[in-house]
Amino acid sequence: MSRFFDWSHFQWLFPRLLEVVPLTLFITLTSFAVGFLLAVFIALARLYRIPVLNQIAVVYVSFMRGTPILIQLFICNLALPAVIWGITGVNVGRIWSPLIFVIAAYGLNAAAFLSEDFRAAVSGVDSGQQEAALSIGMTRFQCFRYVIASQAVRIAIPGFSNSFSNLLKDSTLAFAAAGIMDLMGTVQAIGYAKYRYLEGYVGAAAIFFALCIFLEFGTHFIIRRLSKGLSAVK
């Protein structure tokens, strides 16, 4: 019977895992950026109750929040290339990297969660603030830009950070859905090759743990910076 945990294998494997952390972070960051842009539009459609778009946004957000990300990844990987193939006549599934579809899936998912964060933050600003801004002659856009948005950012940060860490953790599914060789993919590949799995899982868990802790400290720092001087005003 081989050893339960092979320390020397772990020492060999850990640097190899650290090498692919940038890819995992790249997937997370790009999907977060894609999701962020989409989320702004979704949130605006819902906040300003733009007809038709509002209803579409409601259904979209409900679907994205109501189904597991794993299924969304599967569906995106199957349907997106086929849809693009149908529209443009080019079989992009063969040319483009599967990374694009994975990022699209994560981005579409993150958009739903981030749009709710946005909405909560904007609704979290006291409505008196908007009235005050309009009463001193600001336009609606000015009011949003200088009064609402700047206050909403502080409320939104914890939600964003939460969504980001969820996205980071969900990125473990990219290998299973599309064979991306990110952190989890490398762990599995080394596992298949060496027939030792536990060390890889422990290493990946340690890396995710460290990233999440780092994110949490970063969020604390940003919130502290943004709240500076706030108590003085009150």
Place this chain on the structure above:
Amino acid sequence: MGISFDFKFFLSEIGVAFTYIPIVALLTIVPLTVGTLIGGGLALSRVYKLRIIQSAARVYVIITRSIPILLQMLLMYFVIKGFYDYFGLNAAHLNKMVTVLISCTIISAGFLSEGIRAALLSVESGQYEAAYSVGMTRMQSARYVIFPQSLPVAIPIFGSISIGVMKASSAAYLLGVVELIQGTAMKTAGNYKYLEAYCAAAVIYWALTLGIERVIAFCEKRVRIKMRGGVS
């Protein structure tokens, strides 16, 4: 060739997915009930500042919340397999469903503990002091004063966590447990109509989420009516 969608097969897959709802329910309800007990204990230990348990609870929550569920499931599988090997049992008898249930429970306990703690802390501290001042013990104050008042905050949190646990349980598919996604995907053997299968699974999950949301909304309403009927 563009997208092809066999609507008939999709409908039959919805029927298949429907029969797997009990498994999803099992994978959600067991972790939630056991997780509520463990998480509630952890949250109480932190709110009442019990010495050693408090710091242990903190570490537990940080670890379970920051490691992805798939990794936790795989790690749990190896830990249990290690136990099997240690006691000389045949690891082939290891039930993956049990592994998944245990890791789902551990994770939901972590999330629930934070949710319950938030709910308990939403009750103002004067209530704790008042309960003590009339001679209640810690347990009594928790049972009769704090719990009932924390319900309006706790219920929506519990709802979102239960939806999260239900969705997270789908990762069991990657461990080879035959649950909703696996069950629908299995029926595609030979015809490669995976898109229809996954869409059917998604529709059922969506319906389940909407169902949970309904139940939670109903509970919230009930609690609010009860609260209004009170002394306040």
